[in-house]
Each structure stands twice: as C-alpha cells, then as structure tokens.
Amino acid sequence: MKIIMLGAPGAGKGTQAEKLAEKYSIPHISTGDIFRANIKNGTELGKKAKTYMNVGALVPDDLVVDLVVDRFKDPDCANGYVLDGFPRTIPQAEALDAALMEIGETVDFAINVEVPDEKIINRMSGRRTCVGCGATYHIKYNPTKVEGICDNCGEKLILRDDDMPETVKNRLSVYHAQTQPLIDFYNKKDILAVVDGTKDMDDVFNAIVNILGE
Numbered sequence: 001m002k003i004i005m006l007g008a009p010g011a012g013k014g015t016q017a018e019k020l021a022e023k024y025s026i027p028h029i030s031t032g033d034i035f036r037a038n039i040k041n042g043t044e045l046g047k048k049a050k051t052y053m054n055v056g057a058l059v060p061d062d063l064v065v066d067l068v069v070d071r072f073k074d075p076d077c078a079n080g081y082v083l084d085g086f087p088r089t090i091p092q093a094e095a096l097d098a099a100l101m102e103i104g105e106t107v108d109f110a111i112n113v114e115v116p117d118e119k120i121i122n123r124m125s126g127r128r129t130c131v132g133c134g135a136t137y138h139i140k141y142n143p144t145k146v147e148g149i150c151d152n153c154g155e156k157l158i159l160r161d162d163d164m165p166e167t168v169k170n171r172l173s174v175y176h177a178q179t180q181p182l183i184d185f186y187n188k189k190d191i192l193a194v195v196d197g198t199k200d201m202d203d204v205f206n207a208i209v210n211i212l213g214e
C-alpha cells in the first residue's frame with residue numbers, strides 16, 4: 001500500500017504516519033527526517049537544505065525528488081510506504097507520478113489531515129523532536145514517560161529551530177501557497193480522503209484505518 005500524508009505543518013502527519021507504518025508493516029518515509037539526519041551528519045545535502053529549512057522555506061524540488069525515488073529502491077519498500085512531507089509541491093507530485101508510472105504503479109491513498117491554522121501555532125510550540133530517531137512528542141498531548149527523553153531510543157528531545165512561532169507562520173503561508181494545491185490534485189485522481197486532525201490522536205488514527213481498511 002502506498003500512502004501520502006497531506007496537511008499543514010503540525011497537522012499530525014508524522015504522528016499518524018509512524019502508527020500506520022507499524023500497523024501495515026511498511027516504512028515511514030519523512031523527507032524532513034531525512035534532511036535533519038543529513039544536517040546532523042554535516043553532509044553537503046544537509047548544508048544546502050539547512051539554509052531553506054531555517055527560514056521555513058521549501059528545499060528546492062531537484063534536491064528532494066531523486067532522494068525519495070532512490071529510497072523506493074530499498075527492499076523494505078517492496079510492499080509500499082507511507083510518505084510524510086512529500087510531495088509538497090505540484091512538480092514533486094508530478095515527478096512522483098512519473099517515477100511510479102515507469103514501474104507500472106500508482107499511489108493508493110492521499111490522506112489530508114485537516115487542522116486550522118489557529119491550532120497549529122499552539123501545537124508546534126509544544127512539539128518536541130528526538131535528535132536520535134526523529135520521533136515527535138507533545139509536552140501536553142503526547143508526553144514522554146521521562147521528561148526530555150525519547151521513549152523509543154533514550155536520546156534527548158529538542159524544540160526544533162523551525163518550530164518557533166515566527167518560522168511556523170512562514171511555513172504556514174508556504175503550505176497554503178505551494179502544498180495545499182495538492183489536495184485538489186489528488187482529489188481529481190479520486191484517491192483523496194479527509195480526516196479531522198483536531199480530534200484526539202487515537203480518533204484520527206481510527207478514522208484513517210477506516211479509510212485504508214484493516
């Protein structure tokens with residue numbers, strides 16, 4: 001099964017993608033996590049991506065597409081994947097279609113996790129991200145067992161630089177201008193489903209599973 005998670009930054013795509021990956025035994029592919037790993041490791045890609053990410057802009061399409069399409073060649077992608085944070089622009093979506101068409105495949109579902117902008121700022125200021133495995137938590141809505149320490153891997157949690165309110169505002173306007181058009185793009189292909197992302201995490205998850213099937 002090939003799933004795309006759509007929604008504003010902070011809508012809960014990553015949280016749900018992680019759970020879906022576990023339930024359906026497919027990898028969770030987050031382009032944001034891939035870039036952050038590259039930044040941490042000081043790679044050339046990381047250095048380039050950082051200048052865009054720091055100001056809440058998108059990394060140019062040509063730095064993103066090959067990276068994702070290459071990832072599909074890994075053996076764990078044989079039964080599909082859940083894409084989180086990709087595609088984020090119409091050209092990325094078209095490049096994804098073209099790459100899949102070459103191997104006679106298509107995306108099965110695009111799930112739009114809907115959350116109004118007012119709620120996003122609040123969520124982001126409480127988000128904490130693990131520097132080790134990329135897992136996300138929320139100080140109020142999804143706290144770790146031990147404060148500041150990842151439940152999965154024991155590494156420390158940080159507030160991402162780009163989760164500061166000023167940068168989040170930029171990211172939201174970038175989202176509306178460049179990513180929101182994908183909702184219509186996938187609606188026209190008849191693979192779009194919408195869930196209410198303001199509900200509790202478990203309710204959102206159940207709504208998505210209802211759409212995808214057990």
Ligand code: ADP
Pocket residue numbers: 008009010013014031032033035052053054056057058059060061064084085086087088092162171
């Ligand atoms: P969030 O989960 O909060 O939406 P991400 O971790 O997905 O944030 O992305 C963080 C940043 O990484 C984005 O603001 C953007 O700069 C960059 N990024 C991630 N995925 C893409 C993509 N597909 N295209 C362009 N930039 C991306």
Ligand code: ADP
Pocket residue numbers: 007008009010011012013014015016123124126127128136137138139141142197198199200201202204
């Ligand atoms: P995205 O990947 O779309 O940027 P995340 O999954 O990282 O979003 O979620 C953003 C923040 O909101 C995180 O701190 C997460 O723990 C929290 N969160 C996610 N889903 C919910 C929800 N349904 N209710 C409350 N908080 C949530």
Ligand code: ZN
Pocket residue numbers: 130131132133134135150151152153154155
């Ligand atoms: Zn971790």
